[in-house]
Amino acid sequence: MNTNADLSLCRSAAVLVVDDESGMRSFLQKALEKHFGLVEVASSIERAEEIRRRCHFDLLIVDVKLPGRSGIEWHEALQDPNRHSDVIFMTAYAELDTAIQALRAGAADFILKPFRLEQMMNAVLRVLKRRQLARENFLLRREVTRYLDADTPMLGDSSVIQRLEAVITRVAPTPSAVLIEGESGTGKELVARALHQQSGREGPYVPVNCGAISPELLEAELFGHTKGAFTGADRARDGLFTYASGGTLFLDEIGELPLAMQAKLLRALEQKKIRPVGSEREIPTDVRILAATNRKLSDEVKQHNFREDLFFRLNVLTLTLPPLRERAEDIPQLAHYFSRKLSSDLGLPAVPFSHEDLRAMQSHSWPGNIRELKNFIERCILLGHLPLDELRTPxxxxxxxxxxxxxxxxxxxxxxxxxxxxxxxxxxxxxxxxxxxxxxxxxxxxxxxxxxxxxxxxxxxxxxxxxxxxxx
CATH class of the missing domain: 1.10.10.60 (Homeodomain-like)
Structure with a gap:
């Protein structure tokens, strides 16, 4: 392994080796178990298929020449759209036709025997990195459908923001869980993104709004599911824990989790393993957890709405974001930033702010916090003037x-x-x-x-x- 990112990528992967030579199986199993979360071996396609029916594997390392059916004829694995696994074929016969057949069958890579362990590990890493890239592309498409202020920086020169940025810089590189509390619209996701961006983790940042997913589907969304696990599950699907492998999973509005789901999440965090809905096996995970809520979770624990053990597991460090009314000195900077950005996005001229305008904004209570301020500035640009009456008390x-x-x-x-x-x-x-x-x-x-x-x-x-x- 060349980097910590490579180690993290391998630790969260499951591998199945299929070879009729016991020496090769033993050699690869011992070598791969040092780096991978799960390694299984089989001597034939039939035995491998039995194992595959109870476990999902990210990678299959398969010998082409096997007793009975050859590796290239393993259609159940090579053509399964619901439980896709990448395949590396091995062969002792350096024939061009064999290589072409393997690639046409869906091989991700092809390696000749005898090989050095370094050659095999390089091939494995190439395949896993391509698989991770496919997952990240999926997440990118998923995020495009959501409205996120991903490009909004943390702005402000107030002392509270300066202290917050110092804490983020200090704790971001650690793997510790962080609980982010604050009123709606205070920028909790901005803090989560900043923690991920400064963490040095190679995996993706995966946000999920726990309150926006029905309780019946939340477990499958987080942990994944097998084909037929429930009505409508016409194909298997990886969960967000899997997509976030090596990166950060941001659980927004975690206070909305049902108690039954809280217990399953706690187990996943403590064991660092997840069990897809409908599956009998557990999958190792390597995910940094960030959680956010606009509630006071300690109060929710007292009212028996939130599990105390899960609260302690998440509450390694709590960052409390101040409402905008408590950092009014930052409002002019935020207002000018939103004005420039939104005027560019809308293709309309920015509305100039006078000293009176900014003082009026600073004296407003902003119950919706930064989100409300942003919407107000957008309304100003659309109208071509500042509707200052909105900012006054009744x-x-x-x-x-x-x-x-x-x-x-x-x-x-x-x-x-x-x-x-x-x-x-x-x-x-x-x-x-x-x-x-x-x-x-x-x-x-x-x-x-x-x-x-x-x-x-x-x-x-x-x-x-x-x-x-x-x-x-």
């Missing part, structure tokens, strides 16, 4: 709605706008003057003039006179 929203009747003259609109800017700037007249683009003296003069005329102005009856007096 009281402020009602005032803002009543603040601009169509019958008002321009000077009254100016007055209400200036008062709104002062409100956003929390009464700081210097900051309000900068935002408005006027001199501080001009602002003072306008406020003083409005205070003097407030008692006689019919439209000013709706204004807060005490506030005007304080601002002046």
């Amino acid at each position: 009281e402020l929203g009602a005032q803002a709605h009543a603040a601009y009747p169509s019958c008002w003259p321009l000077e009254e609109v100016e007055k209400r706008h200036i008062l709104r800017v002062l409100e956003v700037c929390e009464g700081n007249k210097s900051a309000a003057a900068r935002q408005l683009g006027i001199a501080r003296k001009t602002l003072d003069r306008k406020l003083a003039g409005w205070q003097e005329s407030a008692e006689t102005s019919e439209l000013d009856k709706s204004l807060d006179h005490d506030e005007l007096e304080r601002l002046a």
